[in-house]
Amino acid sequence: MQPPSRRTFLALGLLTALTACTADPRGDRPAGPTPPPDLDTPARLRAIAGTDRLLGAYDNLLTVPGAQTALLQPLRDDTARHRAVLVQGLPTASPSATSTPVRSLPTLPELALLERQTAESHLSGLGEVSPPLARLLAAVSASNALHAAALGDRTPVRTPDGGSSTATTEAAAVPALQTALSAEHAAVYGYGVVGAHLPDDPQRTDARTTHAAHQARRDAWQRLLTAFRAAPTPAAGGYQLPFPVTSPAEAARLAVHLETRLTTAYADLVTTLPAPYRPAAATALRESALHAQRWGAPATAFPGIPD
Structure with a gap:
């Protein structure tokens, strides 16, 4: 058998390079176009984390003797509803319902501030997520602002810039x-x-x-x-x-x-x-x-x- 010539080696090398560029990493089919990055899941997880912090603060305050249950419980119920809807859009197993422990017992003004900060955080990156999630986050943010007002915080919620994406004409x-x-x-x-x-x-x-x-x-x-x-x-x-x-x-x-x-x-x-x-x-x-x-x-x- 004749040993392969230099031209054969070059041809084999070119074929290997072309295969590496066009084949799927698993080797079973040609690779398609790169899918767009999933920006909704990280945004949902951030919103859920902020909601869990609020739930922890409400749960702490509601355990205090003489707590203003008539004021706090409906707001806590709204927050639990926010979490339930935010979790529904996750593509994988949803994080279990929980509340993030708060290191110290918050006061009502501190809880109001946390509601306002959460309202602002929900609007961060609003221009980068899908339109349905943007609508949901805007509504949840508005609800957080209502909670802050009910708890006595009258400071306006700051709205961040919307970014530069133009997915919608x-x-x-x-x-x-x-x-x-x-x-x-x-x-x-x-x-x-x-x-x-x-x-x-x-x-x-x-x-x-x-x-x-x-x-x-x-x-x-x-x-x-x-x-x-x-x-x-x-x-x-x-x-x-x-x-x-x-x-x-x-x-x-x-x-x-x-x-x-x-x-x-x-x-x-x-x-x-x-x-x-x-x-x-x-x-x-x-x-x-x-x-x-x-x-x-x-x-x-x-x-x-x-x-």
């Missing part, structure tokens, strides 16, 4: 953005009715402040739509109220209706806006949820997301 975001703008047009009109039926007291002052905030947000969405090369939906000449408003109680009920409608619009907007703009929608969701709470809306664990 501007054109796809326009319908939801128009819906949010229409809801703001209605809110601006509705708060005029609300303020007209309130006595000249702090409630009317609050209505005026909120009215101005909705005008500012309406203007911001109009500018964004123009930047997206879409004509903003104009305000109607008038809006039909969902029920007659003739008293302060009915005025407060109308404010709840307006803000609750807005939370739904903004939860939807989080899923459709390009990633850099998601925090703006999450902020609007949180602010509407806080306004609704101040006007007497019933508590919900996931503002903007129907049960």
